[in-house]
Structures are given as C-alpha cells and as structure tokens.
Amino acid sequence: MVEIREYSEVLATGRATRHAVPCPTSAPLMPEDHLVNRDQAEDIRYDTGMEGSEHPLYGDVNWLLNRTWLGFGQRKDAALEAIGVTLKEHFVMVALMSAPMTQLELSALVKIDKSVISATLDSLEDKGLVVRAPDPRDRRARRPTLTARGRKICQRATVATEKAEQDLLDQLDPTQRRAFLDVLRHYTFSEFVDVPKFTRDLRR
Numbered sequence: 001m002v003e004i005r006e007y008s009e010v011l012a013t014g015r016a017t018r019h020a021v022p023c024p025t026s027a028p029l030m031p032e033d034h035l036v037n038r039d040q041a042e043d044i045r046y047d048t049g050m051e052g053s054e055h056p057l058y059g060d061v062n063w064l065l066n067r068t069w070l071g072f073g074q075r076k077d078a079a080l081e082a083i084g085v086t087l088k089e090h091f092v093m094v095a096l097m098s099a100p101m102t103q104l105e106l107s108a109l110v111k112i113d114k115s116v117i118s119a120t121l122d123s124l125e126d127k128g129l130v131v132r133a134p135d136p137r138d139r140r141a142r143r144p145t146l147t148a149r150g151r152k153i154c155q156r157a158t159v160a161t162e163k164a165e166q167d168l169l170d171q172l173d174p175t176q177r178r179a180f181l182d183v184l185r186h187y188t189f190s191e192f193v194d195v196p197k198f199t200r201d202l203r204r
Contacts, residue, residue, distance in 0.1 A: 072168060079160040083153060084127070088112070088120045090161060093129065093146060093154040102141045103132070111193075129153055 057063040077087055085093070095101075095110050103121065107114040121144050124130035129150030135141040146154060169177050 072165065075164040075168060076161045079164040080157055083157045083160060085129070085153060085157055086120075086123075088116070089124055089129075090154070090157045092117065092120050092124065092144075093150060094158060096130070096144060096146045097151065097154055100143065100145070102135050102138075102143050104141065106144065111188075124150065 052058070073087060076090075080086065080090060091110050091112070092106065095106055101109065103117060104114060107117040110117070112120075121130055121132065124144075125132060128147060130144050130146055132142045132144045135143045169180075172180060
C-alpha cells in the first residue's frame with residue numbers, strides 16, 4: 001500500500017510532529033487551497049501510530065479518495081508552480097484548447113461552478129493567457145479564448161502534470177492502472193456527472 005505522509009492539513013486521527021493547520025475534508029477545495037507555506041510544507045510529518053489495515057478509516061472510501069486526490073493534487077501543483085498557473089487554471093486552459101465555447105459551456109464541460117470559472121478566467125486574463133469577447137450568437141454571453149502565449153503555457157503545463165501523474169501511476173502495475181482509471185471515469189461521468197450542482201450543495 002502506498003503511503004503519503006506529507007500534507008498541509010491534519011485529520012483527527014493524526015498528529016503533526018511540528019505543526020498542522022486543520023482543514024475540513026468535506027468541502028470541495030482544490031489541492032492548492034490546502035497548502036500552508038511551501039517552505040513549511042516540506043517540514044511537516046505525521047505519525048499516527050496506525051497505518052495500513054490498522055487505521056480506523058482504512059475502509060472509508062471517501063477518506064481514501066480524499067487522501068489520494070490531495071496527494072495527486074499536491075504533486076501536480078508543485079509541477080505547475082514553476083510555470084505560473086494553478087490546477088484550476090490548467091483545467092480551464094486544457095478545455096479551451098479543445099474547442100471554442102462560451103463561459104457557461106466551459107463551466108459545464110469542466111464540471112466547475114460558473115462563479116469559480118469566472119474567477120479563474122479573471123486570473124488567466126490578468127496573466128495575459130486568456131481573452132474574453134462577446135459571443136457573436138448571443139451578445140449577453142462571453143466567449144473565452146486562449147492567447148498565443150496561453151496556448152504555449154498550457155502545452156508546457158500539460159507536459160509537466162502528465163509527468164507528475166505518470167510518476168504516481170507507475171507505482172501500479174498495468175492492470176491496476178487500467179482498473180484505477182476505469183473506476184474514476186465511471187463515477188466521474190455517470191454517478192457524479194452533475195458536479196456543478198453537487199459542488200454547490202457541498203459548499204452550503
């Protein structure tokens with residue numbers, strides 16, 4: 001079993017050897033939202049005294065998914081830091097590389113609430129990576145587009161995050177990798193396909 005022991009948040013079952021900042025695990029935050037100070041994060045270690053099957057949450061699927069999500073997110077966030085974009089920004093940029101779309105269509109595609117999409121596009125626009133213009137079909141709608149620089153940054157970010165993901169997936173054998181990804185895709189694109197509503201409900 002892979003153990004991930006460095007995080008910027010602590011659960012009630014663990015204790016930090018230096019310090020920890022409690023962070024609720026139910027809220028659908030992005031992994032970068034859980035980071036403390038990047039210099040401090042390297043020094044945080046947790047020793048629960050109970051690992052593997054002895055852990056009281058060993059069979060809790062939601063907790064296991066949360067820990068894995070945070071771990072993958074931290075690795076990808078670290079890879080993106082040098083490029084100057086966040087995980088949410090990269091998700092949005094990848095979607096915009098695929099096809100032209102309005103801001104609402106973008107929200108539906110990446111399964112992120114429209115208010116979060118708007119803030120993310122504001123940030124990308126400030127960085128000169130995205131421009132927004134009225135949709136010629138509906139002047140009330142806005143159509144975000146990657147700039148030439150934005151497309152280059154997106155390509156660099158994708159290479160970096162794919163490597164970070166592959167390094168983690170390589171810990172599994174090919175059969176395990178296929179099963180792991182198949183399970184994630186099943187729930188993402190079927191049971192939890194309406195994630196904008198799902199996310200709003202959790203944030204209340």
